[in-house]
Amino acid sequence: MKVAVCVKQIPDPASPYELDPSTHNLVRPNEQVLDDTDRYGVEVGLQIAGDTEGTVTLISMGPSGNLNGIRQALAMGADGAILIDDEALKGSDSLTTARILAAAIATESFDIVIAGTESTDGYSGILPQQLAELLDVPALTYAKKIDVDGSTVRINRQTTTGFDTVEAPTPVVVSVTAGVVEPRYPTFKGIMDAKKKPVDTRTVSDLGVDIKVDQRIVMVVPAPSRSGGEVVIDEGDGHQKIVAMLEQAKVI
Amino acid sequence: MAWVFIEEAETGPAAVGLEILTKAREFGSPTVIYFGAGSEAAFATLGEYGADRVFHLAPTEGSTGIAAAAAAIAGLASEHNPDVILFGQTYTDRDVAGRLSSRIGKTIISNGIDVAIDGGVGVTTELFGGTQLVTTMFEGDGPHLVLLRPKSFPAEPSGGAAPTVTTVALPDTGHAGAARVVGNFVEESQGPKLEEAAVIVAGGRGLGSAEAFGLVERLAAPLKAATGATRAIVDAGWVPYAKQVGQTGKTVKPDVYIACGISGAMQHLVGMKDSKIIIAINKDEEAPIFGVADLGVVGDVHQVLPKLIEALENR
Numbered sequence: 001m002k003v004a005v006c007v008k009q010i011p012d013p014a015s016p017y018e019l020d021p022s023t024h025n026l027v028r029p030n031e032q033v034l035d036d037t038d039r040y041g042v043e044v045g046l047q048i049a050g051d052t053e054g055t056v057t058l059i060s061m062g063p064s065g066n067l068n069g070i071r072q073a074l075a076m077g078a079d080g081a082i083l084i085d086d087e088a089l090k091g092s093d094s095l096t097t098a099r100i101l102a103a104a105i106a107t108e109s110f111d112i113v114i115a116g117t118e119s120t121d122g123y124s125g126i127l128p129q130q131l132a133e134l135l136d137v138p139a140l141t142y143a144k145k146i147d148v149d150g151s152t153v154r155i156n157r158q159t160t161t162g163f164d165t166v167e168a169p170t171p172v173v174v175s176v177t178a179g180v181v182e183p184r185y186p187t188f189k190g191i192m193d194a195k196k197k198p199v200d201t202r203t204v205s206d207l208g209v210d211i212k213v214d215q216r217i218v219m220v221v222p223a224p225s226r227s228g229g230e231v232v233i234d235e236g237d238g239h240q241k242i243v244a245m246l247e248q249a250k251v252i
Numbered sequence: 253m254a255w256v257f258i259e260e261a262e263t264g265p266a267a268v269g270l271e272i273l274t275k276a277r278e279f280g281s282p283t284v285i286y287f288g289a290g291s292e293a294a295f296a297t298l299g300e301y302g303a304d305r306v307f308h309l310a311p312t313e314g315s316t317g318i319a320a321a322a323a324a325i326a327g328l329a330s331e332h333n334p335d336v337i338l339f340g341q342t343y344t345d346r347d348v349a350g351r352l353s354s355r356i357g358k359t360i361i362s363n364g365i366d367v368a369i370d371g372g373v374g375v376t377t378e379l380f381g382g383t384q385l386v387t388t389m390f391e392g393d394g395p396h397l398v399l400l401r402p403k404s405f406p407a408e409p410s411g412g413a414a415p416t417v418t419t420v421a422l423p424d425t426g427h428a429g430a431a432r433v434v435g436n437f438v439e440e441s442q443g444p445k446l447e448e449a450a451v452i453v454a455g456g457r458g459l460g461s462a463e464a465f466g467l468v469e470r471l472a473a474p475l476k477a478a479t480g481a482t483r484a485i486v487d488a489g490w491v492p493y494a495k496q497v498g499q500t501g502k503t504v505k506p507d508v509y510i511a512c513g514i515s516g517a518m519q520h521l522v523g524m525k526d527s528k529i530i531i532a533i534n535k536d537e538e539a540p541i542f543g544v545a546d547l548g549v550v551g552d553v554h555q556v557l558p559k560l561i562e563a564l565e566n567r
Binding site: 017019024093094095096098117118120123124125126127128129130131132133134136137138139140141142144154156157158159160161162163164165166167168169172177178179212213214215216217218219220221222223225226227228229230231232233234236238239240241242243245246249251252 | 261262316318319322341342343346347348349350351352353354355357358359360361362363374378379380382383384385386387388389390391392399426427428429430431432433434435436437438439441450451474475483486487488489493494499500507508510519525528529531533537542543544545546547548549550551552555556557559560563564567
């Protein structure tokens with residue numbers, strides 16, 4: 001099967017995020033990392049491709065930077081990447097992002113398109129569904145387990161009370177939850193090979209998509225902050241402080 | 253004019269839908285798009301919360317009905333021109349809203365905690381773990397699509413009469429609508445529901461192991477509390493997803509939230525920082541959770557929790 005996996009390079013979540021004061025866009029450094037939740041999608045893609053003698057192509061949009069995040073996904077074993085990098089895409093809304101990714105995906109005929117349920121930095125959480133509609137294919141969403149049987153893809157779809165088993169024929173978009181599989185760690189050979197794998201960088205005009213952003217941030221203000229209260233070091237009596245607070249709150 | 257998309261839950265309209273419907277009354281008589289089998293009782297509830305008119309979309313047996321619902325709503329929207337269509341930040345609502353967005357060529361603003369119609373449509377979202385509030389305005393014509401986080405508004409009945417209900421046929425969407433539900437599984441849960449509990453005891457990676465979540469459960473028992481968890485230990489498979497509190501899990505606002513071995517990542521804080529009282533136990537004095545806790549105990553959960561459990565059990 002020919003598998004596409006949508007991935008995103010994001011600023012390292014371990015360092016504090018900041019907004020550009022004039023545009024309110026997230027500041028994206030030259031060195032970004034692979035969104036941790038995308039490692040699950042890449043792993044699912046690699047397993048399906050492995051079982052079906054297929055290929056895995058990464059699809060990504062955003063500033064290339066030093067490609068560190070893309071190389072991380074290539075090092076896991078993906079075959080190549082298509083990256084759409086264009087100044088015009090800064091501050092894109094979710095539908096613009098979906099249109100760009102859909103246009104890149106539509107240039108090749110993929111059997112399965114995999115994405116995480118939401119990115120760690122933007123977490124709008126609707127991109128896989130937008131993508132499916134633009135590609136005119138079914139969406140199997142919030143997968144916590146996935147099986148491919150011939151041309152049928154079957155998933156366990158997370159629900160608030162458990163899961164539904166849902167299936168659809170290919171071509172299909174699948175969104176995966178963290179924890180769906182155990183992502184592999186890149187091997188040393190994988191890391192070396194990743195440096196030589198093809199990364200096809202495209203612009204908006206290459207894809208022929210009209211950019212029209214329909215939202216504008218008008219205000220960013222600090223939220224009324226909650227300040228911390230008393231912090232005590234436990235000297236064997238920490239629990240007594242907690243009991244006192246529970247009494248004060250009248251829950252015991 | 254605001255429309256509200258409401259999915260049917262096990263016992264009628266989803267709670268988040270009634271919260272949003274309550275809010276939508278500020279913008280005039282709301283119309284509800286009701287997605288599910290439907291019943292007289294369900295429609296009466298929608299009326300009680302202010303729905304004036306209901307478009308009822310019932311998926312056919314076996315189909316998820318998602319693509320068809322999006323197509324049907326697109327048709328209704330082009331006929332009636334609502335200013336906004338409001339959805340909950342939930343699984344099914346996201347599925348329908350996402351497809352609808354592409355279908356009608358309108359973007360979506362997600363994770364809203366407030367919405368205003370005043371000249372234009374503005375949505376408030378939280379950024380960086382809720383430390384910043386962002387207001388985003390839509391440009392161009394409606395209908396504008398907004399996803400609102402659960403618990404953003406209280407659900408309050410208005411005492412309205414039964415609404416006018418119109419059943420809308422779901423169109424055939426071909427291959428796009430080919431997803432079928434072939435089974436379902438309900439995880440067992442005990443004790444009060446996370447969203448409703450007055451007290452929540454939650455655990456994080458600082459517990460050290462899946463077995464140690466037993467301490468959280470033992471503390472919850474005498475407090476009649478619900479148990480919650482961070483994304484880290486849900487992903488690690490220690491507890492089911494249904495217990496996840498945070499950005500990608502549930503938003504909770506209990507009277508007391510007891511965080512055990514939780515460092516306080518932004519992802520988690522978003523889901524619980526509006527609790528009335530927060531108590532935190534963590535080994536690391538520098539943990540961000542202490543920045544929002546009314547009482548912070550710097551210590552090992554394996555030392556503090558057994559003593560706390562004993563003290564409560566002996567009362």
